[in-house]
Amino acid sequence: MKFSQVYRIEIDNITVSEATKNKVYTYLKSEEDIRKKKVQTKFLRTAFTCTCLVILFITGVYNINTISAFARTVFSEFIFDMGGEQVEMGEMHPVKFNMDTFLVSTDVNVLKNDEKDSSYWKNYRCLEDLANETGITMISSELLKNSSDEDNYNIHIFPTYHNGHLNADFVYGRYHVNMDGRFALEGFSQDLLGYGTSEDEKYDSVYESSNGIRAYFAKSERSNKIVFKAGNILYQVNSNAPIKELEKLIDSFKY
Amino acid sequence: MEEYRAYSNSEIEYLINKYGNTVYRLALMKTKQKEKADDIFQDVFVRLIGLRNRLDGEEHMRAWMIKTTLNCCKDLWKSAWNKHVVYEQQDVEACDEEPEVNNDIRIIVMGLPDKYRIIVHLYYYEEFGIKEISKILKMNQNTVCTRLARARRILKKEFENGGFHYEV
Numbered sequence: 180m181k182f183s184q185v186y187r188i189e190i191d192n193i194t195v196s197e198a199t200k201n202k203v204y205t206y207l208k209s210e211e212d213i214r215k216k217k218v219q220t221k222f223l224r225t226a227f228t229c230t231c232l233v234i235l236f237i238t239g240v241y242n243i244n245t246i247s248a249f250a251r252t253v254f255s256e257f258i259f260d261m262g263g264e265q266v267e268m269g270e271m272h273p274v275k276f277n278m279d280t281f282l283v284s285t286d287v288n289v290l291k292n293d294e295k296d297s298s299y300w301k302n303y304r305c306l307e308d309l310a311n312e313t314g315i316t317m318i319s320s321e322l323l324k325n326s327s328d329e330d331n332y333n334i335h336i337f338p339t340y341h342n343g344h345l346n347a348d349f350v351y352g353r354y355h356v357n358m359d360g361r362f363a364l365e366g367f368s369q370d371l372l373g374y375g376t377s378e379d380e381k382y383d384s385v386y387e388s389s390n391g392i393r394a395y396f397a398k399s400e401r402s403n404k405i406v407f408k409a410g411n412i413l414y415q416v417n418s419n420a421p422i423k424e425l426e427k428l429i430d431s432f433k434y
Numbered sequence: 435m436e437e438y439r440a441y442s443n444s445e446i447e448y449l450i451n452k453y454g455n456t457v458y459r460l461a462l463m464k465t466k467q468k469e470k471a472d473d474i475f476q477d478v479f480v481r482l483i484g485l486r487n488r489l490d491g492e493e494h495m496r497a498w499m500i501k502t503t504l505n506c507c508k509d510l511w512k513s514a515w516n517k518h519v520v521y522e523q524q525d526v527e528a529c530d531e532e533p534e535v536n537n538d539i540r541i542i543v544m545g546l547p548d549k550y551r552i553i554v555h556l557y558y559y560e561e562f563g564i565k566e567i568s569k570i571l572k573m574n575q576n577t578v579c580t581r582l583a584r585a586r587r588i589l590k591k592e593f594e595n596g597g598f599h600y601e602v
Contacts, residue, residue, distance in 0.1 A: 180599070180600055181601045182539070182558065182589065182593075182602045183558045185539050185600060186539055186558050186559060187558070189539050189540045190459055190463075190540070193459050194455055194458070195454045195455055195457075195458035195475055199458070199472045199475055199476065200450055202472075202476055203446070203450060203480070206476070206480060207443045207483070208443070210483075
């Protein structure tokens with residue numbers, strides 16, 4: 180008998196298993212799902228951009244209280260983009276800010292980006308001083324202690340872009356908490372999509388506190404990030420505290 | 435730059451049914467391990483997905499399957515993991531999914547050195563000629579001939595020792 184015949188018969192008995200084939204089919208299906216999702220997200224983004232452009236065009240043409248009207252329209256349906264998912268944050272309006280009082284106050288620092296674009300920042304020792312001088316009430320909690328005796332509360336105003344930024348560092352028991360707040364000023368005209376988070380940052384859980392805060396938790400290796408809206412300020416809190424402790428902290432917030 | 439289109443899922447399914455066994459058998463003959471042959475099988479068909487307008491004709495497709503399978507086998511051995519891990523030589527019989535089949539010949543062929551085993555498989559099972567094998571393996575035709583002759587000599591000797599009477 181010829182070797183080639185026997186060898187052929189033996190090798191013909193080897194067949195690839197259905198399980199191995201199925202792995203390829205599963206991979207194909209998952210790739211297709213990802214492709215579909217990408218197309219869907221792209222479509223939604225394009226649709227949103229088009230809507231914004233149409234609104235801008237209409238308000239521009241008819242000159243009806245243009246920019247602030249547009250900002251209010253956007254804020255009444257404020258949507259936050261987190262990891263490709265659109266998160267409804269409720270209404271959001273420009274904050275009342277005493278720009279005149281702020282600019283003439285002492286210790287205001289000027290940051291010149293170019294000839295036409297300057298921003299202003301100042302540090303405050305306590306929340307009361309910040310509120311009295313600027314009119315802005317930052318969220319507070321009895322559980323948080325300033326991380327140093329220095330001026331802990333920083334406010335940074337960007338008049339060109341009609342928005343502002345708050346920042347403070349705290350000690351929370353044996354943990355550290357960094358708080359970041361963003362707000363719009365009267366005349367704000369940009370949409371706030373992707374504000375404060377990166378595109379690949381998805382939230383893992385949602386916590387609704389007794390004081391009406393809906394907080395989105397995004398876990399990472401080193402810390403937990405929480406995104407929430409309180410009043411008309413969008414906050415981003417980074418802390419090494421465990422989620423349970425952070426939920427207690429959210430419950431204690433006053434605004 | 436040429437843009438490659440992707441195969442649809444049903445087209446890939448058709449190609450798996452048509453060439454799947456060819457790929458798997460060659461991968462198994464090359465690696466001698468079922469798990470690795472499974473991995474290579476998946477790798478080959480994942481590589482195929484984006485090449486829809488690149489492969490035309492049955493012969494071209496078959497040759498691509500063979501070449502890519504061998505390349506995937508090489509990649510597997512070159513990978514960082516394999517560089518640092520020494521696998522125990524797996525018993526050839528352990529690869530067999532059909533224990534009732536008399537696989538003495540397969541065991542003998544599996545026992546050939548790698549450089550001879552693949553040439554024997556391509557020549558006797560896939561029925562490629564010397565010229566085609568030299569193209570697939572990017573090897574001089576004389577080298578293929580020499581290796582095939584040496585493989586035959588080893589096989590003859592092994593058959594004699596095992597009491598088989600096969601014409602090589």
